[in-house]
Amino acid sequence: MSYGATFPLWREAAGDAWHDYTRHAFVEGLRDGTLPRAAYLRYLVQDYLFLVHFSRAWALAVTKAETLDEMRACAATVHALLNDEMRLHVATCAAEGIPEADLFAAREAPQNIAYTRYVLDAGHSGDFLDLMAALAPCVLGYGEIGTRLASAADRTPYADWIETYAGADYQKTCDEVGALIDGAITRRLGTTPRDSPRWPRLCARFETATRLEVDFWGMGLRG
Numbered sequence: 356m357s358y359g360a361t362f363p364l365w366r367e368a369a370g371d372a373w374h375d376y377t378r379h380a381f382v383e384g385l386r387d388g389t390l391p392r393a394a395y396l397r398y399l400v401q402d403y404l405f406l407v408h409f410s411r412a413w414a415l416a417v418t419k420a421e422t423l424d425e426m427r428a429c430a431a432t433v434h435a436l437l438n439d440e441m442r443l444h445v446a447t448c449a450a451e452g453i454p455e456a457d458l459f460a461a462r463e464a465p466q467n468i469a470y471t472r473y474v475l476d477a478g479h480s481g482d483f484l485d486l487m488a489a490l491a492p493c494v495l496g497y498g499e500i501g502t503r504l505a506s507a508a509d510r511t512p513y514a515d516w517i518e519t520y521a522g523a524d525y526q527k528t529c530d531e532v533g534a535l536i537d538g539a540i541t542r543r544l545g546t547t548p549r550d551s552p553r554w555p556r557l558c559a560r561f562e563t564a565t566r567l568e569v570d571f572w573g574m575g576l577r578g
């Protein structure tokens with residue numbers, strides 16, 4: 356998946372970290388159905404909290420935006436996280452006897468705190484591009500994983516997870532976020548962004564967020 360012009364450049368610059376994220380043992384367990392149910396539920400509870408904080412980070416992006424189009428795109432992503440993606444978490448956990456109030460009150464795992472607060476700090480201490488570079492692995496990585504698993508999945512009890520991220524709604528969000536990032540890069544860094552002195556730091560932010568994704572899967576797998 357390309358999701359625009361900038362994402363493939365950041366992904367390539369992240370090197371092995373991208374492979375470690377998108378081919379993690381947790382992901383392969385979703386694909387072939389070998390992921391233990393307890394690990395999946397532990398991950399889902401933490402991921403609900405993750406989405407709460409990620410929504411806050413996208414809301415911060417609304418305040419850091421420079422144009423109405425950027426504001427609208429960020430606000431649309433907040434809406435998609437809170438009202439579409441989270442439905443999977445709420446419905447799956449409810450079926451296992453875990454009500455949404457328990458999800459909201461759950462204790463955050465250190466890996467969850469590390470990742471979400473890293474992204475929020477990128478937005479608070481940096482500008483819109485710093486925040487986009489830290490947010491991109493989350494949105495676009497799951498889009499890429501969902502697409503691959505939808506075409507390669509064995510019979511798996513995690514088909515609803517795969518469908519959430521391979522589905523048209525989530526893929527539309529990925530396309531829109533890719534376009535948002537491309538437009539924001541051109542607006543601030545011009546048409547040859549790799550020549551900008553800011554480029555290495557944006558790549559580093561993307562890679563750090565990718566490594567925090569790897570740790571998040573590890574938390575799901577091992578607790």
Ligand SMILES: Cc1ncc(CN)c(N)n1
Nearest residue numbers: 402405493494497568571
């Ligand atoms: C940890 C994590 N990263 C990404 C996504 C996809 N929005 C997610 N739900 N959770």
